[in-house]
Amino acid sequence: MRDLYHEELDGISDKLVEMTRLVRSAMARAVTALLDADLRLSEEVIGADEQVNKIDAEIEETVFDLMARQQPVAGDLRILITSLRMSGDLERMGDLAVHIAKTARRRHPESAVPPVLSATVLEMGQIAERMIAKAGSVIASKDVEMGLELDADDDAMDRLHRKLFDILLSPKWKHGVEPAVDITLAGRYFERFADHAVHVAENVVYLVTGQRPEEINDLNDL
Amino acid sequence: MRDLYHEELDGISDKLVEMTRLVRSAMARAVTALLDADLRLSEEVIGADEQVNKIDAEIEETVFDLMARQQPVAGDLRILITSLRMSGDLERMGDLAVHIAKTARRRHPESAVPPVLSATVLEMGQIAERMIAKAGSVIASKDVEMGLELDADDDAMDRLHRKLFDILLSPKWKHGVEPAVDITLAGRYFERFADHAVHVAENVVYLVTGQRPEEINDLNDL
Numbered sequence: 001m002r003d004l005y006h007e008e009l010d011g012i013s014d015k016l017v018e019m020t021r022l023v024r025s026a027m028a029r030a031v032t033a034l035l036d037a038d039l040r041l042s043e044e045v046i047g048a049d050e051q052v053n054k055i056d057a058e059i060e061e062t063v064f065d066l067m068a069r070q071q072p073v074a075g076d077l078r079i080l081i082t083s084l085r086m087s088g089d090l091e092r093m094g095d096l097a098v099h100i101a102k103t104a105r106r107r108h109p110e111s112a113v114p115p116v117l118s119a120t121v122l123e124m125g126q127i128a129e130r131m132i133a134k135a136g137s138v139i140a141s142k143d144v145e146m147g148l149e150l151d152a153d154d155d156a157m158d159r160l161h162r163k164l165f166d167i168l169l170s171p172k173w174k175h176g177v178e179p180a181v182d183i184t185l186a187g188r189y190f191e192r193f194a195d196h197a198v199h200v201a202e203n204v205v206y207l208v209t210g211q212r213p214e215e216i217n218d219l220n221d222l
Numbered sequence: 223m224r225d226l227y228h229e230e231l232d233g234i235s236d237k238l239v240e241m242t243r244l245v246r247s248a249m250a251r252a253v254t255a256l257l258d259a260d261l262r263l264s265e266e267v268i269g270a271d272e273q274v275n276k277i278d279a280e281i282e283e284t285v286f287d288l289m290a291r292q293q294p295v296a297g298d299l300r301i302l303i304t305s306l307r308m309s310g311d312l313e314r315m316g317d318l319a320v321h322i323a324k325t326a327r328r329r330h331p332e333s334a335v336p337p338v339l340s341a342t343v344l345e346m347g348q349i350a351e352r353m354i355a356k357a358g359s360v361i362a363s364k365d366v367e368m369g370l371e372l373d374a375d376d377d378a379m380d381r382l383h384r385k386l387f388d389i390l391l392s393p394k395w396k397h398g399v400e401p402a403v404d405i406t407l408a409g410r411y412f413e414r415f416a417d418h419a420v421h422v423a424e425n426v427v428y429l430v431t432g433q434r435p436e437e438i439n440d441l442n443d444l
Contacts, residue, residue, distance in 0.1 A: 064303075177399055181403075
């Protein structure tokens with residue numbers, strides 16, 4: 001019975017990795033759809049999110065089922081609860097990729113991104129994609145070092161986010177309000193995506209080291 | 223031992239209600255600060271969020287402690303996990319009130335909200351405040367009917383959010399990009415705040431009725 005139980009725990013971990021793969025693919029396509037004003041690609045992303053939601057629901061069901069059947073002790077409970085949280089973060093990251101795809105769709109056949117911003121948006125998209133890929137590797141490998149790397153990626157995302165606003169709010173901005181609204185929202189989606197990726201990695205670090213995610217450490221320092 | 227345990231469960235519920243009270247107050251002040259360009263009030267909101275984060279951390283600690291010590295069975299486990307989720311939602315709602323207060327602070331001494339938008343922003347703020355107040359009552363009373371009311375409030379919020387964009391993107395908009403960016407972000411914060419309030423209520427409904435939150439029902443209907 002215990003063996004089956006640990007197989008089920010491994011199954012959850014595999015499903016989380018599969019979610020990161022789907023979300024990485026969604027983010028890559030959403031950014032390309034945004035930059036290329038590609039309607040087909042944006043609809044692909046929107047349609048594919050169902051699969052991410054389905055895995056999230058499966059993980060939740062498995063976790064509740066294991067808790068009810070096995071009455072797991074402290075360490076295993078921590079794995080189960082942390083898995084629920086990671087699944088929730090990944091599900092939300094899928095939604096954020098969908099939001100970016102919908103921004104592309106809303107402005108099609110025009111592009112939502114004026115050329116002056118395309119390099120910055122591309123770079124934000126690349127960081128987002130790298131972060132979710134790393135989150136997947138961290139879940140699979142339990143590599144704490146790589147988990148901590150995501151903080152630096154998040155800082156880079158924040159810098160690009162500020163740069164986006166600098167460009168939007170500069171006197172040279174000639175594109176009016178509509179693209180500014182789109183870009184403001186897209187910037188927010190990228191930033192939240194990065195935050196969730198950091199949470200996922202922090203949860204793995206917490207599982208491996210027993211240290212709580214950084215946000216909670218910060219709190220305890222108050 | 224069981225009695226102490228159930229006292230601790232009640233204590234968690236009281237703390238969740240206290241979080242809703244603090245977050246309601248934060249949202250009320252943040253909206254007033256935004257509309258009045260009131261720097262002092264916005265800084266009050268920003269400073270007070272620490273208290274919300276502290277209760278969130280306390281709830282998490284209590285939940286993990288109870289799980290480790292008591293090995294709760296299915297029904298109690300559900301209460302504990304649901305409490306963790308509600309606490310997480312409420313903590314995030316506190317952050318969103320802070321984001322609104324920071325928008326007010328960033329534009330001070332100017333107002334971030336042009337007069338043409340102040341009625342819509344006020345109404346979004348009132349709905350947000352009502353939703354968090356209801357969420358608190360729902361946690362305290364376990365009133366499923368009231369819990370389901372939050373869906374209608376959320377629909378009203380979505381309608382106002384669309385109205386905000388209609389005004390921003392109308393040819394009559396004369397306020398340029400900077401207020402458009404502020405309002406786009408503020409609108410997003412209100413909308414997310416409402417989503418989290420709905421989640422909190424859904425979690426109570428789930429605890430009382432055993433039915434999963436609507437999002438998961440939707441999923442199962444696919």
